[in-house]
């Protein structure tokens with residue numbers, strides 16, 4: 001009596017009641033497919049979020065003024081919150097110069113002071129468009145925030161020092177004002193002031209409902225002069241020398257700004273630093289939790305499928321108790337009976353599991369809830385492994401019960 | 415333990431002087447009692463060391479009590495019985511006298527409450543599960559009143575099954591199963607499933623299944639109980655021939671006609687043996703053997 005023979009008996013047992021076998025497999029199929037697919041959806045959404053964060057610019061830190069009392073804000077190295085604080089001061093150009101000029105910040109690659117104005121009415125030869133965000137900054141901003149141009153060029157440092165009225169516009173602005181025409185060299189009027197378009201940004205897509213391409217970027221003094229005035233800066237965008245040095249850069253910035261803003265000991269800082277890297281970490285953690293939750297829900301359905309197998313195996317064993325008795329009476333050893341029913345249960349779960357993998361792989365080709373699923377290979381191995389283990393585990397109880405019967409008990413069974 | 419299990423045809427019971435039965439009837443050669451194939455190690459089968467002198471069955475003071483308390487039933491109240499090799503025993507008795515209970519114990523399907531049972535000199539009470547399975551597979555052929563064929567399996571597959579559990583190679587298995595089915599006159603019905611066979615044919619398949627492993631002991635619990643008189647005659651003719659070829663047979667029956675075929679008749683009453691009558695010598699032919707041409711006995715209906 002070899003394993004092949006016992007497997008043949010098992011297959012014969014399964015095909016004897018095809019409908020039931022198929023329905024049982026369906027339970028496992030759904031469980032396995034759900035585990036793989038939901039984990040893939042979780043993975044896919046986490047990766048797309050990560051990509052979006054990365055598209056905001058690599059290794060960047062954004063310092064912004066914090067006028068709200070009581071807390072330092074996320075990412076702010078501000079010392080214990082709630083302490084006494086000095087008069088809040090906005091960020092100034094001198095702050096930016098201090099960060100860029102002093103030798104105390106070796107991890108800082110570039111410093112770009114930023115002012116922003118929103119909803120600036122812009123016209124070009126009769127076409128009109130409200131640009132949702134006009135940014136005044138230095139040329140280093142483009143690299144720090146990962147905004148390459150598609151045509152034309154960035155403005156230069158000379159443009160900044162010369163307070164020239166030049167502007168780099170986003171894709172949406174270009175389309176709204178110029179249509180199909182080439183915007184480079186065109187003169188647009190922003191809030192009545194004439195600017196020359198020197199470049200068009202590459203399309204970056206919308207981030208969270210806001211159109212990131214509805215933007216215009218001009219030299220800092222030009223924007224201050226025409227739109228925002230010479231008040232404090234909106235923010236300072238700092239690029240660290242590398243991904244590894246972002247934390248060091250954050251510490252250096254904190255030290256310099258604390259000194260400049262007279263923040264000592266337990267005082268709450270009047271600025272906050274948003275660290276791209278730590279933001280990414282936080283988001284990754286959150287999406288990881290999300291993925292685990294999805295996986296847990298799916299695992300429950302896999303468990304339910306396993307209980308389905310136990311149920312069917314119990315019914316099968318009960319139904320075939322007489323047959324078991326006959327087999328034992330003609331000399332089937334306990335191992336052969338146990339093997340037959342264990343293989344039946346394992347085949348049910350294995351075939352169901354493999355079909356589930358197939359369904360999951362096919363399903364992952366589609367976009368689900370706006371997310372393109374990314375299959376995690378480990379989830380396939382895990383789901384298949386678990387489904388086979390379930391077959392063995394849940395099948396072993398009925399199989400054992402069948403194998404342990406005395407022949408006469410089984411034969412007398414009604 | 416090294417002596418291979420011999421089929422009754424070539425075993426020690428094929429005595430010289432039996433020529434009239436072992437050679438005189440052409441059909442003895444058709445009995446599928448090939449020597450065991452090399453790939454099935456039979457010498458490790460418990461109970462296989464019996465010599466010609468050792469009784470096939472030795473039962474001493476066996477009792478069987480069912481249930482507990484109020485509902486206790488004493489099905490067997492101390493049965494002692496010795497069956498020699500080659501004997502053909504009919505067990506009779508009223509309904510509820512304990513015949514089936516005794517038979518199930520002899521067939522290793524059940525265990526006695528007390529008492530010892532030696533099969534070919536081996537105490538089956540001390541055997542473990544695997545050894546018991548091997549005894550059932552190779553030493554005993556059991557024929558049930560209700561046929562007990564496995565549904566949705568062809569007659570051939572049913573007959574092959576004991577060989578499959580005995581580890582016989584597929585080709586050998588098929589050959590021996592076909593021979594056994596030929597012996598019971600069902601050569602042209604091998605592909606039929608049990609529900610496509612008449613009761614008599616099903617019982618003959620069951621007989622073939624019991625014979626196919628060449629067991630020392632053939633047990634039949636009312637094998638003809640569900641059969642008409644012609645089918646009964648067929649089955650009894652097969653038993654006669656097997657007895658002639660030296661096989662040990664124990665049959666339970668209610669019918670005197672059936673008991674008349676046996677060499678020895680035992681009567682049970684209330685779980686005790688009340689009569690033990692010999693109708694023919696152990697080493698002779700069964701009393702009614704050869705009264706009819708065997709070719710007719712296995713003719714197909």
Ligand SMILES: Nc1ncnc2c1ncn2[C@@H]1O[C@H](COP(=O)(O)OP(=O)(O)OP(=O)(O)O)[C@@H](O)[C@H]1O
Nearest residue numbers: 480481487488489508509510511512513514515516
């Ligand atoms: N599993 C059981 N549980 C309880 N009592 C049983 C069981 N099997 C048999 N008995 C009882 O044991 C006694 C003997 O039963 P057994 O089946 O051996 O009788 P029998 O001689 O074969 O009868 P019949 O000729 O009707 O088949 C009966 O009284 C029966 O009720």
Ligand SMILES: [Mg+2]
Nearest residue numbers: 513514515635
């Ligand atoms: Mg009975």
